[in-house]
Amino acid sequence: MLGVCYYPEHWPQDVWAEDARSMRELGVSYVRIGEFAWSRLEPRRGDFHWDWLDRAFDVLGGAGLKVVLGTPTATPPKWLMDEHPDIAPVDDQGRPRGFGSRRHYTFSSPVYIRESARIVEALARRYGGHAALAGWQTDNEYGCHSTVLSWGPHDLAAFRDWLRRRYQSPDELNAAWGTVFWSMEVASFEDVTLPNLAVTEANPAARLDFQRFASEQVRAYDRMQVDIIRRCSPGRWITHNFMGFFTDFDHFALAEHLDFAAWDSYPIGFTEKFPFSDAERALWQETAHPDIAPFHHDLYRGVGRGRFWVMEQQPGPVNWAPYNPIPAPGMVKLWALEAHAHGAEVVSYFRWRQAPFAQEQMHAGLNLPDRSDLSPGGREAAMAARDLAKLGVLPASRRAPVALVFDYEADWICKIQPQGASFNYVELAFRWYEAVRRLGLDVDIVRPGDSLDGYALVLAPSLPIVSEAAEAAFAAADGVVVFGPRSGSKTRQFSIPDGLPPGPLRSLIPMRVIEVASMRPGVRKSVSGEIGGASERWLEHIETDARVLARFADGWPALVAEGRSHYLGLWPDAAALSSLMSCVARKAGLETVALPEGVRLRRRGDLIFAFNYGVEPWPSPFTAAPIVGDTIVAPRSYSVWPRAA
Amino acid sequence: MLGVCYYPEHWPQDVWAEDARSMRELGVSYVRIGEFAWSRLEPRRGDFHWDWLDRAFDVLGGAGLKVVLGTPTATPPKWLMDEHPDIAPVDDQGRPRGFGSRRHYTFSSPVYIRESARIVEALARRYGGHAALAGWQTDNEYGCHSTVLSWGPHDLAAFRDWLRRRYQSPDELNAAWGTVFWSMEVASFEDVTLPNLAVTEANPAARLDFQRFASEQVRAYDRMQVDIIRRCSPGRWITHNFMGFFTDFDHFALAEHLDFAAWDSYPIGFTEKFPFSDAERALWQETAHPDIAPFHHDLYRGVGRGRFWVMEQQPGPVNWAPYNPIPAPGMVKLWALEAHAHGAEVVSYFRWRQAPFAQEQMHAGLNLPDRSDLSPGGREAAMAARDLAKLGVLPASRRAPVALVFDYEADWICKIQPQGASFNYVELAFRWYEAVRRLGLDVDIVRPGDSLDGYALVLAPSLPIVSEAAEAAFAAADGVVVFGPRSGSKTRQFSIPDGLPPGPLRSLIPMRVIEVASMRPGVRKSVSGEIGGASERWLEHIETDARVLARFADGWPALVAEGRSHYLGLWPDAAALSSLMSCVARKAGLETVALPEGVRLRRRGDLIFAFNYGVEPWPSPFTAAPIVGDTIVAPRSYSVWPRAA
Amino acid sequence: MLGVCYYPEHWPQDVWAEDARSMRELGVSYVRIGEFAWSRLEPRRGDFHWDWLDRAFDVLGGAGLKVVLGTPTATPPKWLMDEHPDIAPVDDQGRPRGFGSRRHYTFSSPVYIRESARIVEALARRYGGHAALAGWQTDNEYGCHSTVLSWGPHDLAAFRDWLRRRYQSPDELNAAWGTVFWSMEVASFEDVTLPNLAVTEANPAARLDFQRFASEQVRAYDRMQVDIIRRCSPGRWITHNFMGFFTDFDHFALAEHLDFAAWDSYPIGFTEKFPFSDAERALWQETAHPDIAPFHHDLYRGVGRGRFWVMEQQPGPVNWAPYNPIPAPGMVKLWALEAHAHGAEVVSYFRWRQAPFAQEQMHAGLNLPDRSDLSPGGREAAMAARDLAKLGVLPASRRAPVALVFDYEADWICKIQPQGASFNYVELAFRWYEAVRRLGLDVDIVRPGDSLDGYALVLAPSLPIVSEAAEAAFAAADGVVVFGPRSGSKTRQFSIPDGLPPGPLRSLIPMRVIEVASMRPGVRKSVSGEIGGASERWLEHIETDARVLARFADGWPALVAEGRSHYLGLWPDAAALSSLMSCVARKAGLETVALPEGVRLRRRGDLIFAFNYGVEPWPSPFTAAPIVGDTIVAPRSYSVWPRAA
Secondary structure, three states, X not given: OEEEEOOHHXXXXXXXXXXXXXXXXXXXXXXXXXXXXXXXXXXXXXXXXXXXXXXXXXXXHHOOOEEEEEOOOOOOOHHHHHHXXXXXXXXXXXXXXXXXXXXXXXXXXXXXXXXXXXXXXXXXXXXOOXXXXXXXXXXXXXXXXXXXXXXXXXXXXXXXXXXXXXXXXXXXXXXXHOOOHHHOOXXXXXXXXXXXXXXXXXXXXXXXHHHHHHHHHHHHHHHHHHHHXXXXXXXXXXXXXXXXXXXXOOHHHHHOOOOOEEEEEOHHHHHHHOOOOHHXXXXXXXXXXXXXXXXXXXXXXXXXOOOEEEEEEOOOOOOOOOOOOOOOOOHHHHHHHHHHXXXXXXXXXXXXXXXXOOOOOOOOOOEOOOOOOEOHHHHHHHHHHHHXXXXXXXXXXXXXXXXXXXXXXXXXXXXXXXXXXXXXXXXXXXXXXXXXHOOOOOEEEEOOXXXXXXOOEEEEOOOOEOOHHHHHHHHHOOOEEEEOOOOOOEOXXXXXXXXXXXXXXXXXXXXXXXXXXXXXXXXXXXXXXXXXXXXXXXXXXXXXXXXXXXXXXXXXXXXXXXXXXXXXXXXXOHHHHHHXXXXXXXXXXXXXXXXXXXXXXXXXXOEEEEEEOOOOOEEOOOOOOOOEXXXXXXXXEEEEEEOOX | OEEEEOOHHHOOHHHHHHHHHHHHHHOEEEEEEOOOOHHHHXXXXXXXXXXHHHHHHHHHHHOOOEEEEEOOOOOOOHHHHHHOHHHOOEOOOOOEOEOOOOOOOOOOOHHHHHHHHHHHHXXXXXHOOOOOEEXXXXXXXXXXXXXXXXXXXXXXXXXXXXXXXXXXXXXXXHHHHOOOHHHOOOOOXXXXXXXXXXXXXXXXXXXXXXXXXXXXXXXXXXXXXXXXXXXXXXXXXXXXXXXXXXXXXXXXXXXXXXXXXXXXXXXXXXXXXXXXXXXXXXXXXXXXXXXXXHHHHHHHHHHOOOOEEXXXXXXXXXXXXXXXXXXXXXXXXXXXXXXXXXXXXXXXXOXXXXXXXXXXXXXXXXXXXXXXXXXXXXXXXXXXXXXXHHHOOOOOOOOOOEEEEOOXXXXXXXXXXXXXXXXXXXXXXXXXXXXXXXXXXXXXXXXXXXXXXXXOEEEEOOOOEOOHHHHHHHHHOOOEEEEOOOOOOEOOOOOOOOOOOOXXXXXXXXXXXXXXXXXXOOOEEEEEEOOOEEEEEEEEEEEXXXXXXXXXXXXXXXXXXXXXXEEEOEEEOHHHHHHHHHHHHHHOOOOOOOOOOOEEEEEEOOEEEEEEOOOOOEEOOOOOOXXXXXXXXXXXXXXXEEOOO | OEEEEOOHHHOOHHHHHHHHHHHHHHOEEEEEEXXXXXXXXXXXXXXXXXXXXXXXXXXXXXXXXXXXXXOOOOOOOHHHHHHOHHHOOEOXXXXXXXXXXXXXXXXXXXXXXXXHHHHHHHHHHHHOOOOOEEEEEOOOOOOOOOOOOOOOHHHHHHHHHHHHHHHOOHHHHHHHHOOOHHXXXXXXXXXXXXXXXXXXXXXXXXXHHHHHHHHHHHHHHHHHHHHHHHHHOOOOEEEOEEEOOOOOOOHHHHHOOOOOEEEEEOHHHHHHHOOOOHHHHHHOOOOOOOOHHHHHHHHHHHHOOOOEEEEEEOOOOOOOOOOOOOOOOOHHHHHHHHHHHXXXXXXXXXXXXXXXXXXXXXXXXXXXXXXXXXXXXXXHHHHHHHHHHHHOOOOOOOOOOEEEEOOHHHHHHHHHOOOOOOOOHHHHHHHHHHHHHOOOOOEXXXXXXXXXXXXXXXXXXXXXXXXXXXXXXXXHOOOEEEEOOOOOOEOOOOOOOOOOOOHHHHHOOOEEEEEEEEOOOOOEEEEEEOOOEEEEEEEEEEEEOOEEEEEEOOOOEEEEEEOOEEEEOEEEOHHHHHHHHHHHHHHOOOOXXXXXXXXXXXXXXXXXXXXXXXOOOEEOOOOOOOOEOOOEEOOOEEEEEEOOO
């Protein structure tokens, strides 16, 4: 199903009805509104202006649209900031981040928590039972513009409280952080300072705890909104629109109290910002990389415990990447179908009409900014609606054969202590995902500790801290399990574990990592055995009694295995990664198909989808007649078959 | 004619007379003094020391030199900064920019405006009628070291006043800026904050207004000095020495109240700092790029409404670029002749003698720093004087066949909203200028809204905001007019115009731009038709009923025309740009000559000059005997013919 | 002899005895302790906890180890920072650099000087006469994390005092700095501000004086500690562990009051951070560049007036470079022997055991972090101990045939006024050192002004300020002397000298430099004559009556000579540098051997050592039987012969 994001406050009221009619005509079912409108809802403290929003609900609902209402807390208005300037977040250099755009609040401001509760409750009381209201979106893209971490007095006070609860006594904290190093010992929790502005790097355990604290603050703030909405708007679902590649807080943890996850999909912008090579960026600049959106679909299906929306979908060129190409013809349509293939319940385009003013005026919409016509993207959205109609009600997604374990904390750890400048956790996870999807396999992205029952293959690209739950899940897994470098390398308190890495995983594989190397770009060490290729960026020296499946030229083990558990002690180059995936898929008994670099498959229930991001037609091996598209999948297009094919 | 910059306060008084004599001997007519000497003129408040400057006037005037007196306001002395620390400008991170170099004042400081008036008036009263005084230079290089924009309390107060005058009411401002977006609405002008230090990008219309305000503050500050000087020094001209590639304020607007423009010409330093490719920088490192100085000559001839000086001319290696080569033999001479060819009335070298101390001690002068000899540059300056003498009184410049429309506001807009990281307005304008000069054509650089009568060809590389005056001038133009990308893409209030870009230009060409793409380095889209080549960096999707002269491979129009008006919807690569210029010159009926990359021509009245920046001799096509130089123009040299040739 | 760095406070007391026994077994004689332990020694003001350190002394001493005690002043504890927050240094943007790591103090804090004296005296009184105490290390790595320069109120006050003493009157200071330039004149010393936060570059003479002041503050601070220790711990030596490539203070000057110098040798980390080309970094990434450690050994032998230790030696991968490879097998052993070959008395590994917690948990030690085993580096250290035992008591180093004049002030000058972005003094000095060692020659690194008697060849890669002492030493030198670019180019007050550069050196060579060019990467000017190659980065135009040994293609002199003095007016590329060294070595009558890029020789008394960093065996020309190793020196290995060979 399709949705769209709409800002009635940006347009004269006399065009709303026509807009609503056009939405329906295009095939839109849901319309998201309201999430930045605080200054229009309450221009002065306590002076609420509901009239316009009442009317918008009536017009949209009257046209048969279901409304998703956003809470406007991402944009506290000027009068509120003037009353309480300390709502503003503080950057890591100690400077307040001021009014003038959005997200100008810290999650640790007691005043802002109270004010947010006030506006959310007012909204929820007024619209919580409206017939047109389908559900809620809390705030907007938590973490956008690096706003999870704030470094001001409120943050410090809340962090000290959090530490008091976690450690009970300064001695416990000193032991956990290893403050004996460099005479950093604290005599009371009031001695704790924020881990910024030190002469050189701050204590890594302190940094990790600060990140955990900050992640929990986001979650608590969201929970506050959710509790109010549940109370005042019974029977409506609640979600949040997460943003791709924002990893400063744990999306799995926050989503526990949501009904499902939503995310904002800007495939081309993400392709510009992800650390691809220049050649890759040029190759995919008008289509996006073929795994960028799917990686997130699979992640948020996991975050949403099986359910997710795309709350914002790129409809044309955006305005915020270093370069902003026009999507190749077909892509706006393709991305919508692809999201559904991965299990999306709704794909909601951002936005109905390009705004001719303010910061995002160069961000395309489904309509041209002068209210004349549909944009090229709008015309494709209409085609997507027609193709979706052909498919009818979509079946549920089934468990994929492959699970990829993704961990927000792993990313924090690798950022706090990269050890090699090129060790980027998200990049590693993405490359493993890409490599296994090149074999035509579907992937579920799961949280460490989730049950791994029924997965033929489990990939853990890197998992520095292995919790007891995660250890138990790995031990109970019935498929082939592959751990990547640095797995088990840290205790919960960011120390090297007794017995050395991989720490708790040593119960699965008899081995220990005695030293690690990070390597500059261009340096490789070849690997041979059951897999072939080379390491780049990172390698480990492993002592082991387990089977050695591949070795470096100097004899050190590269890939070791015990039973169905495997450990890869290196960052694999493309060849090594590809041969690793083939090797472990074979061991897992999975049937694979080698896909061209631009083609991907995805099953949903009984349907099988093929997406062709490339410039060559792809002759599919499927013999049944496609429901949508052709047997030979056209460039920048897709086909859908009944799964029996 | 030649001039020189001199700092009597840097040298013992007993060398002044000898210096003055040597200046005359070398061929210097004008000497600029005084512009950084405040601490010597007034070492303590009210304690004026005129004696030394009196004597300098007498010595220099007595030697037959005409004096240009600079006001010393670029360097307020320590005692004044201690009295009023808030004179200091504030950087965009909110930090005061302190004493210790120069330009440590904000144009919005009421105290500094008053203090500047006081010192200017004192100077003007004392020397305004001195027989040796030819004219005045106000301050020095406004904008140097990024000092146009300042972000402190005085700036905010003045900006709010400016907005009050411009918008009358907060509602008008809210509408103009589109503050409904992200709840940025203000209830009073006191709610306006400066567009810095926001969590993410600030409102572009606010940024543009702040830039316009800042530009007007510079102009008002200069006007204050000019008014005092006109009152106290009647009959003397007034100029300001603008600096090349400083575009933070509108030089056209400021120069309205000056008698003529002056600029500071450092061709090699500019070549280092302009965004040339590394290959170009290496190629031109000892000569400068052959259009760097000419572009500015033509610009400041426009800014000065036909009249300009070079107030500072590079005499050898400078000290302020990343790399500072020694100019190739011949260049110091060539640059002087070239300036005259473009209409300069005086070329004044900076400086008479290299200072052996302080910040600029590695900046060459016409004399070695130890008072021993002329420097190599000094020897060349003497040769330039002799060649200029051969030419006699130079005729007036005539209207060029080509007008290039240059707009400071266009640069601000493209910086505020580049949309693609490589869209640099000044670079685009420069490349168009270079391409048309490669055809041997002279160019006038004109202000949008200036009359275009008599120009066979009018180039507007990009003009996002088309004023009513500019629209009228284009409509009345009798030549071929070519608009580049983004022209007409914004309203005066930084919005997308109704009817879409090119906004008001749609009255000239029936077309609209429905979407635009910015492209990363290395990505090109080929173009063919009446022009051939490719787009890079930027392209537009145009819907049009006009004639399509060239198209992209996918069929979208690239170059369209209606009558004599043309619109190019892309950033042309070198091939496309070259073929565009040939095409439109031909349509304009202009005779062209394809010049080697290092050769340029320029006419002044009846004279034709050729300048050879290259390493190969250039056999000119001119049959008359040259007045200076040879028919075959030697490398790093020049020849001059009577125009009849 | 070997030593090791140990942190008893990091480990349970019950492992100390076993650790001490293992140290002895491995061949360790010295153990350094205590240098970051303030918070354990004095957890609250005046509450001293000596018990644990008493016991550590007893356990270590009891095992036959000699203790080096570090003063803990690099890490003032939290309670002290809370009492006196103004102890913190201030960065060049005016921001305090806070608690949370180390070196959070400014050398100009009166309180911190007093507090440091207090803790040093307490330590020295308690342990100064302990039987196990061999000597002292003051503080730790002065200058680490850019902490020599601090920009706060205490620094300003102390700087003004320093200037008062140096200049007596504001007029003297104005004259010395040339403050007439840009109206920077001061009326009193209270008018002086720190040379940061100016609108553009600050006065270079002021910057140089601030650097000199800061260097002297470090020296005075260290002298304060040394005076206390000498008083309270008679008969024990005192050293400081300098850090490689930290040039913010003058190590020669500070070491005057030490008994010998020590330095911290991290060859691979330094190779990552030194401005090598990417190809060089890749080539040497697992061995370090073969001159990185030797350069420092020779430097600190000079700083220590013939005596030095390596106080910290890299034992495996470190944690602080952008990339941190594992050293190639053999290197941990090789570096230890190499240090001894260059005259080290002790090589002390950092650290005994890798810490599993806090900031340096990824820094290898001689033991694995979980107390299980020796690390690979530890195993090599044991081999090094055995090879050292074979050599017995090592003879004294003799005067080398080559002296390289190294000047900390030269580095400050080239940073303050690079004139070309690529002019890096340390890089130039290093390249000259490398080139002459490639000829198999030993080098002494000497301080300007040191006697040059007995050196066949004296190299001064660049010496902008030539003091009277240095001038006299050059004049008295009996060998061939070679000056590099910029030598003699500045007066003591950072001005261009009368008579032009090379200033005082003009008494040795009749020449003057009339202009200089800096050149961007890729630009070269070929040179031919007695040397051949090209200049890159920098060249000078020389007028001279001396002999011209090589010229540029345009005829300007490149290498000139008068008697035994030579002046090279350019930055030589590899070919020019190599031919220069061959040429001057020949003139100096030195026998040379062309070594492969990875092989170096070094003599110590009667022994000759060869070190092979490369991957090919090196067939040495020596005929005697080696004491250690083979005649054909294996890759990543070494051999030692009696010198008669």
